[in-house]
Amino acid sequence: MNYRDAGLSDAEYERIKEMLGRTPNDLETALIGVMWSEHCSYKSTRRLLSQFPQSGRSVVQGPGENAGVVDCGGGWGLAFKVESHNHPSAVAPYQGAATGVGGIIRDILAMGARPAASMDGLFLGPPDSLKSANLAEGIVEGIAGYGNAVGVPTIGGKTFYDPCFEGNPLVNAFNCGFVRLDSIVSSRTAHPGHLAVLLGSKTGRDGIAGASFASKELDEDSRESRPQIQIGDPFEEKLLIECCLDLRDRGLIESMQDMGAAGILSSSSEIAHKSGVGMEIFCDRIPLRERMEPWEIFLSESQERMLLIVTPEKLDEVMGIAGRYELECVAVGAIIEGDRYRVLEHDVVIADLPVQILGSAPMIEWPAAAPADAAARRAPRPDMRSLDPAGDLLELLGSPAGRERREIWEQYDCQVQLHTAEEPGYPVSAVCLPDTDGLVLFAMEGEPWKCRADPFSGAAETMAQSLRVLALSGAEPLGMTNCLNFPSPEDPENFHVLSECVKGLATVCRDMGCPVVSGNVSLYNETPRGGIYPVPLVVTAGLVSHCAYYVSCGRAREGDAVCLVGPAAGSLGASRWQVICGGAGSSEPLGDVWAYDPNMEHAFAERAIATSRRACVRGGRVIAGGGLAVALAKSAIFCGLGMEVDLGELGGSGLTEVLFSEGGPRAVYAVQPECLDKFLSIWDGYPVARIGTVRGDTLKFGDVFELPVSELRYAFTEGDRLLRS
Numbered sequence: 001m002n003y004r005d006a007g008l009s010d011a012e013y014e015r016i017k018e019m020l021g022r023t024p025n026d027l028e029t030a031l032i033g034v035m036w037s038e039h040c041s042y043k044s045t046r047r048l049l050s051q052f053p054q055s056g057r058s059v060v061q062g063p064g065e066n067a068g069v070v071d072c073g074g075g076w077g078l079a080f081k082v083e084s085h086n087h088p089s090a091v092a093p094y095q096g097a098a099t100g101v102g103g104i105i106r107d108i109l110a111m112g113a114r115p116a117a118s119m120d121g122l123f124l125g126p127p128d129s130l131k132s133a134n135l136a137e138g139i140v141e142g143i144a145g146y147g148n149a150v151g152v153p154t155i156g157g158k159t160f161y162d163p164c165f166e167g168n169p170l171v172n173a174f175n176c177g178f179v180r181l182d183s184i185v186s187s188r189t190a191h192p193g194h195l196a197v198l199l200g201s202k203t204g205r206d207g208i209a210g211a212s213f214a215s216k217e218l219d220e221d222s223r224e225s226r227p228q229i230q231i232g233d234p235f236e237e238k239l240l241i242e243c244c245l246d247l248r249d250r251g252l253i254e255s256m257q258d259m260g261a262a263g264i265l266s267s268s269s270e271i272a273h274k275s276g277v278g279m280e281i282f283c284d285r286i287p288l289r290e291r292m293e294p295w296e297i298f299l300s301e302s303q304e305r306m307l308l309i310v311t312p313e314k315l316d317e318v319m320g321i322a323g324r325y326e327l328e329c330v331a332v333g334a335i336i337e338g339d340r341y342r343v344l345e346h347d348v349v350i351a352d353l354p355v356q357i358l359g360s361a362p363m364i365e366w367p368a369a370a371p372a373d374a375a376a377r378r379a380p381r382p383d384m385r386s387l388d389p390a391g392d393l394l395e396l397l398g399s400p401a402g403r404e405r406r407e408i409w410e411q412y413d414c415q416v417q418l419h420t421a422e423e424p425g426y427p428v429s430a431v432c433l434p435d436t437d438g439l440v441l442f443a444m445e446g447e448p449w450k451c452r453a454d455p456f457s458g459a460a461e462t463m464a465q466s467l468r469v470l471a472l473s474g475a476e477p478l479g480m481t482n483c484l485n486f487p488s489p490e491d492p493e494n495f496h497v498l499s500e501c502v503k504g505l506a507t508v509c510r511d512m513g514c515p516v517v518s519g520n521v522s523l524y525n526e527t528p529r530g531g532i533y534p535v536p537l538v539v540t541a542g543l544v545s546h547c548a549y550y551v552s553c554g555r556a557r558e559g560d561a562v563c564l565v566g567p568a569a570g571s572l573g574a575s576r577w578q579v580i581c582g583g584a585g586s587s588e589p590l591g592d593v594w595a596y597d598p599n600m601e602h603a604f605a606e607r608a609i610a611t612s613r614r615a616c617v618r619g620g621r622v623i624a625g626g627g628l629a630v631a632l633a634k635s636a637i638f639c640g641l642g643m644e645v646d647l648g649e650l651g652g653s654g655l656t657e658v659l660f661s662e663g664g665p666r667a668v669y670a671v672q673p674e675c676l677d678k679f680l681s682i683w684d685g686y687p688v689a690r691i692g693t694v695r696g697d698t699l700k701f702g703d704v705f706e707l708p709v710s711e712l713r714y715a716f717t718e719g720d721r722l723l724r725s
Helices: 010-020 024-034 086-091 091-109 132-152 222-228 234-249 263-275 292-298 312-324 375-376 391-398 448-454 456-472 492-512 576-581 596-612 625-638 656-660 673-682 710-725
Strands: 060-061 068-073 075-084 112-126 152-163 170-182 195-200 255-258 278-282 305-310 328-334 338-347 349-354 420-422 429-432 441-444 476-485 517-521 535-544 561-563 619-622 641-644 667-671 688-694 698-701 705-708
Touching: 010 349, 024 091, 024 263, 024 292, 024 349, 024 456, 024 656, 060 420, 068 517, 068 535, 075 535, 086 091, 086 132, 086 456, 091 112, 091 195, 091 255, 091 619, 091 673, 112 132, 112 234, 112 429, 132 170, 132 234, 132 292, 132 619, 152 429, 152 441, 170 441, 170 476, 170 517, 170 535, 195 234, 195 312, 222 338, 234 305, 234 312, 255 263, 263 278, 263 292, 263 305, 263 328, 263 338, 278 596, 292 338, 305 312, 305 349, 305 673, 375 448, 375 476, 391 576, 391 625, 391 656, 391 705, 391 710, 441 456, 441 710, 448 456, 448 492, 448 535, 448 673, 456 492, 456 535, 456 596, 456 619, 476 492, 492 517, 492 535, 492 596, 561 673, 576 625, 596 667, 596 673, 619 625, 625 667, 625 710, 656 667, 667 673, 673 688, 698 710, 705 710
Parallel strands: 075 517, 112 152, 278 338, 476 517, 641 698
Antiparallel strands: 060 068, 068 075, 075 170, 112 170, 195 305, 195 328, 255 305, 278 328, 338 349, 420 429, 429 441, 441 535, 476 535, 561 667, 561 688, 619 667, 641 688, 698 705
């Protein structure tokens, strides 16, 4: 195999020959090539990722394992992670999305946790584009088809539309699971004499070199890439889940690793590398669906497979239990002394490499340069003024960016396992913490428009927003996982944007004490037509110690006070109003993004948590996409009641800024009249104002405009139908 066909550069190949002291054979070249791919090695981002804080009072396991684990109390750990399946979903949307769900579930399973809930972050092209609509339909059906069949609820997510994702959709799959802290499984506990056991499906040609495929731009004609897409079987995965947990409970496994990117090569070499041991794999013992060459066997990404590390005396029992679940189970290798990774065929060594070489791709320091138009992107837009506030509000509610996602999440089974505490459609997703009255909440956020306009501030706002949503809901943060979706890092402007986004996320995480426990990087998200906008997607997990402290939205009652906490206005830069309603004179996201202020964020979080604990509000909503007007409109829609808002209480800013600006630690609350004084005392020292009353069946903003709640609901729920007509 030519080293360039393996994805290696001239410099990398020379480095390999120097490290080996010889020229690698074809199989060795293929093995090193896939492990040195961007998807497996993170060679472009390892230095950047070191900025993330990785420790905290709740962290049990940070980056470096299959998923992060945090301590939820009561002896329970929460394992969670998000990963991308972007390129496969662009080529084969159903299977690409379905196997993304299956893969992330196995990452959680590999920690010894029972997969408990999934979420998805979808960034799609315009819904009025036939190509994008077809991709979106296949992606959603794939998520639903796999998740529903495997019995893991899909409890929420984020969906975003923009032309930059035309032909290059982003599918970021999240999963979490619960595990007793004394039952966590590690990939670092293999010892010489242990056996490497393959459990699950037979190996086939589907998914071969998928990691390399995910490490380059998509071709204009992606049909050639179709053989590299994995095929999933959720019913086989369900058996695999139950079998692995059964083996764990019986104490029959020493270690466990998912076979994801790079298949058996990655799983076996990672266990060897992390455990500081050698590994021998006998490729002729691996159950196959078809005749395959050794390099195909090792690079195959066939789904529903796990690699177990088992002591010899327990092998027969492991195989017996696997048989009860009707799963293939074969000892395919052994842990050995030393640091060699050997592949054997009929007892003949056909590849012999240092374990270290497979896990030590040299870092690449790409040149970085601020985009030539960076200053223009960030400059405040002059004369941004709404000429029709009522019409703009309806347009925002009915737009692809703002409308209800019922047509998506109704395809998902969100209640299987019976522990979902909040159905999709709310600002947070929630599941019950086993054996307690507590809740674990998740906030998934991504702000491509803001990150394009100002990478640092956009990413900081993304992270801060996820923490605000948790704090308002009553949750203390446990940790964050992220998926960094960007175009080619080889372009200096792209690498600068990537660097600034990571810096923005890391700054907020350090300031706010939120550790990063896991994550994924997806680069080369571009087609010949161009690259995507930067999308650092985050999922932050938080704990509500008792469900009575949980603050939701849409629970207001007639006569409740409507209160605003935080500044009267944020920023119109790169806001939904600016892009959708034409405030900048074009659809380009531009302008000044809210400047991150750690002191304000701390003050907001402390008071929001205190508000939940003192039970003095019926509900609340963080001000985000669409600004105050959209936050109040959605609150009215969810509770089915109108509101009278006095804009005179919000003097000092222009009408458009007050209604539609975004960013900053701001929220609206519905407060019982008898609790108003208590509420105001909690927020003493922070901007707070009573701006209205829950009353009637219209949303009325002073004498500016008034809209019936029924009209708001129609725009929100039927926006897609209005768009098609």
